[in-house]
Amino acid sequence: MRLLWVITAFLCAFRKKRVGLRFILRSNQQHMSVESIVQKGVSDAIKALYGADVNEDQVQLQETRKDFTGDITVVTFPFLKISKKKPVETGEEIGAYLKENVTYVDNVSVVQGFLNIEISRDYWLSSLSSIIRDENYGYAKPESTGHTIMVEYSSPNTNKPLHLGHVRNNLLGYSVSNLLKACGHRVIMVNLVNDRGIHICKSMLAWQKFGEGITPESSGKKGDHLVGDFYVIFDKEYKKQIKELIAEGKTEEEATKTAPLILEAQEMLRKWEAKDAEVVALWEMMNSWVYGGFDETYKKMGVGFDRIYHESQTYLSGKAIVQKGLEDKILYQRPDNSVWADLTGDGLDEKLLLRSDGTSVYMTQDLGTACQRVEEYKADQMIYVVGNEQNYHFQVLSLVLQKLGYSWASQIKHMSYGMVELPSGKMKSREGTVVDADDLMDEMIGTAEAMSNELGKLDGYTEEEKKNIFRIIGLGALKYFILKVDPKKNMLFDPKESVDFNGNTGPFIQYTYTRIRSIMRKADEMGIVVTDEVSSDVQVDNKEKQLIKLIYRYPSVIQDAGDTLSPALVANYVYELAKEFNQFYHDFTILKEENTDIRNLRLILAKVTGSIIQSGMALLGIEVPERM
RNA sequence: GGUUCCGUAGCUCAGUUGGAUAGAGCAACAGCCUUCUAAGCUGUGGGCCGCGCGUUCGAAUCGCGCCGGAAUCACCA
Numbered sequence: 001m002r003l004l005w006v007i008t009a010f011l012c013a014f015r016k017k018r019v020g021l022r023f024i025l026r027s028n029q030q031h032m033s034v035e036s037i038v039q040k041g042v043s044d045a046i047k048a049l050y051g052a053d054v055n056e057d058q059v060q061l062q063e064t065r066k067d068f069t070g071d072i073t074v075v076t077f078p079f080l081k082i083s084k085k086k087p088v089e090t091g092e093e094i095g096a097y098l099k100e101n102v103t104y105v106d107n108v109s110v111v112q113g114f115l116n117i118e119i120s121r122d123y124w125l126s127s128l129s130s131i132i133r134d135e136n137y138g139y140a141k142p143e144s145t146g147h148t149i150m151v152e153y154s155s156p157n158t159n160k161p162l163h164l165g166h167v168r169n170n171l172l173g174y175s176v177s178n179l180l181k182a183c184g185h186r187v188i189m190v191n192l193v194n195d196r197g198i199h200i201c202k203s204m205l206a207w208q209k210f211g212e213g214i215t216p217e218s219s220g221k222k223g224d225h226l227v228g229d230f231y232v233i234f235d236k237e238y239k240k241q242i243k244e245l246i247a248e249g250k251t252e253e254e255a256t257k258t259a260p261l262i263l264e265a266q267e268m269l270r271k272w273e274a275k276d277a278e279v280v281a282l283w284e285m286m287n288s289w290v291y292g293g294f295d296e297t298y299k300k301m302g303v304g305f306d307r308i309y310h311e312s313q314t315y316l317s318g319k320a321i322v323q324k325g326l327e328d329k330i331l332y333q334r335p336d337n338s339v340w341a342d343l344t345g346d347g348l349d350e351k352l353l354l355r356s357d358g359t360s361v362y363m364t365q366d367l368g369t370a371c372q373r374v375e376e377y378k379a380d381q382m383i384y385v386v387g388n389e390q391n392y393h394f395q396v397l398s399l400v401l402q403k404l405g406y407s408w409a410s411q412i413k414h415m416s417y418g419m420v421e422l423p424s425g426k427m428k429s430r431e432g433t434v435v436d437a438d439d440l441m442d443e444m445i446g447t448a449e450a451m452s453n454e455l456g457k458l459d460g461y462t463e464e465e466k467k468n469i470f471r472i473i474g475l476g477a478l479k480y481f482i483l484k485v486d487p488k489k490n491m492l493f494d495p496k497e498s499v500d501f502n503g504n505t506g507p508f509i510q511y512t513y514t515r516i517r518s519i520m521r522k523a524d525e526m527g528i529v530v531t532d533e534v535s536s537d538v539q540v541d542n543k544e545k546q547l548i549k550l551i552y553r554y555p556s557v558i559q560d561a562g563d564t565l566s567p568a569l570v571a572n573y574v575y576e577l578a579k580e581f582n583q584f585y586h587d588f589t590i591l592k593e594e595n596t597d598i599r600n601l602r603l604i605l606a607k608v609t610g611s612i613i614q615s616g617m618a619l620l621g622i623e624v625p626e627r628m
Numbered sequence: 629g630g631u632u633c634c635g636u637a638g639c640u641c642a643g644u645u646g647g648a649u650a651g652a653g654c655a656a657c658a659g660c661c662u663u664c665u666a667a668g669c670u671g672u673g674g675g676c677c678g679c680g681c682g683u684u685c686g687a688a689u690c691g692c693g694c695c696g697g698a699a700u701c702a703c704c705a
């Protein structure tokens with residue numbers, strides 16, 4: 001039961017400190033990155049001008065602000081102590097050296113302490129021409145790092161259908177897995193299904209008592225929803241009994257503990273643990289209904305797993321590990337035989353690992369499954385995509401594993417994400433404010449359909465084709481809406497206002513893609529062949545250069561997003577790219593451009609932008625349509 | 629109370645090695661379709677970046693202290 005709901009964590013503690021700027025290496029890249037060129041140049045300049053050694057990593061760079069001319073800017077303040085001159089003077093001296101001695105530096109200008117550098121057209125054009133030849137631009141070679149990372153996500157309970165909270169979890173888990181793959185890691189996606197426990201028994205009992213033999217087939221209802229209904233029925237009947245008992249004079253606490261229904265549910269759990277044939281059969285039947293429903297939801301959402309674990313199989317594991325810890329005196333036993341880890345020295349509390357009756361708890365199971373996974377998959381790292389409400393749990397998990405002496409304990413990362421809040425506050429099933437995952441997806445697709453029909457651009461398409469486009473747009477809107485937000489932050493979702501289709505949204509980006517596809521189709525019809533060859537003496541407008549620079553940034557965006565486990569970085573980058581392209585599209589004609597070199601350059605820009613949109617969106621688990 | 633996280637425009641969000649005048653979208657208002665898809669583009673208005681102190685050439689960003697919000701601190705998972 002990992003996913004109750006909610007937030008953040010201590011990602012930062014694990015976040016790798018970046019040293020200097022990233023050097024982008026690709027098999028077919030002939031030259032160094034802009035950053036490296038400038039850093040090396042400045043380092044050389046300072047040596048030549050002032051006789052001091054400055055490490056290339058220490059040269060501070062930033063993108064040149066749009067209101068100044070230049071592509072990249074060196075901050076000169078840190079060098080003033082070396083130059084013993086004023087900022088402007090220092091900047092001018094370094095700038096002059098760069099312009100004189102560094103190949104791709106075309107022009108320099110100094111504003112206050114900032115040295116703005118213009119990189120030559122040749123550099124950008126040759127970058128573009130190598131980018132267009134790279135089929136997997138931005139992605140590292142698959143499994144090239146030699147690291148195996150396990151990503152656990154989703155982790156639902158089998159007593160009710162998936163809701164909005166799971167949606168964020170699933171989208172994040174899936175997207176982060178994609179990102180890590182794109183960074184060259186081997187990734188194994190796993191799901192730990194909570195298929196046992198008292199809450200499952202509640203649904204089972206309610207079905208037994210009130211279900212009258214109803215099944216998903218007989219009712220036409222999705223299995224997970226049907227089971228969820230009985231969970232609600234249990235709760236209702238249970239409350240009724242509590243009320244009656246209180247009316248008879250019992251205290252609320254007594255009533256809660258002694259209501260017949262809860263006693264029966266507990267009895268059922270005992271029978272389940274004793275492997276009572278009848279209970280197990282019921283449990284298997286109802287779980288299979290739920291799995292059927294989940295599969296449908298996962299499929300619609302577009303997520304999947306390499307391996308599914310069931311808590312019914314893992315909940316006993318970890319006991320041996322705890323026993324060993326006890327023998328090694330890392331853990332201790334209380335007089336009632338319960339086993340504890342004392343974490344007070346680390347600023348935390350004491351944590352129970354085995355109950356007095358010897359049975360295990362949530363933590364025990366996680367200790368066990370972690371060890372099992374390391375052995376089974378030789379995982380170098382394990383990432384748990386779980387809401388921030390469980391920050392404490394994972395802090396303890398990592399700490400206990402460390403104390404037990406597992407060298408890989410520090411490789412456990414809790415990818416803690418924030419809760420999705422509704423305008424009314426938290427989702428509460430009892431108050432009927434839960435946003436169901438299936439309903440939500442259907443609504444989004446319905447909205448896409450209504451909007452599309454209103455615009456009437458798909459007239460003449462078959463129903464089949466239209467349906468698929470509505471699905472792509474509706475889900476694109478939902479997924480983008482959720483993924484563009486920094487994972488660790490709580491976010492607000494307003495079901496009434498639904499999700500926008502204009503502005504910084506999935507459909508906006510998809511729309512940009514369809515525009516590009518439309519151009520490419522038309523070019524094809526006109527018999528225009530887009531060549532990979534970028535003419536080196538073609539005029540490049542500022543807007544075009546702007547686009548090239550954005551395109552150039554893509555690989556480092558993927559790296560950053562992978563390092564920080566943040567799909568939001570990719571989402572916001574793709575939006576920026578789409579926006580930039582739309583401006584370009586608005587200002588320039590492409591197909592009607594008469595100069596064929598310029599036309600070819602613009603077609604290349606369109607083509608590369610289109611494939612980055614497609615691949616970036618794919619990292620987010622979002623499809624792009626050919627038309628909309 | 630302890631621990632962790634969050635606080636940026638009316639609303640939803642960007643802003644990650646500390647850098648120049650803090651950016652988008654939505655909403656509001658004003659424009660742009662005989663020209664490659666107007667789900668687009670352009671413009672206007674809108675901000676003590678929660679508050680204070682400190683570090684420094686420079687702080688939305690780092691440190692400390694407050695204020696406000698969230699989560700958690702079970703022999704539940």
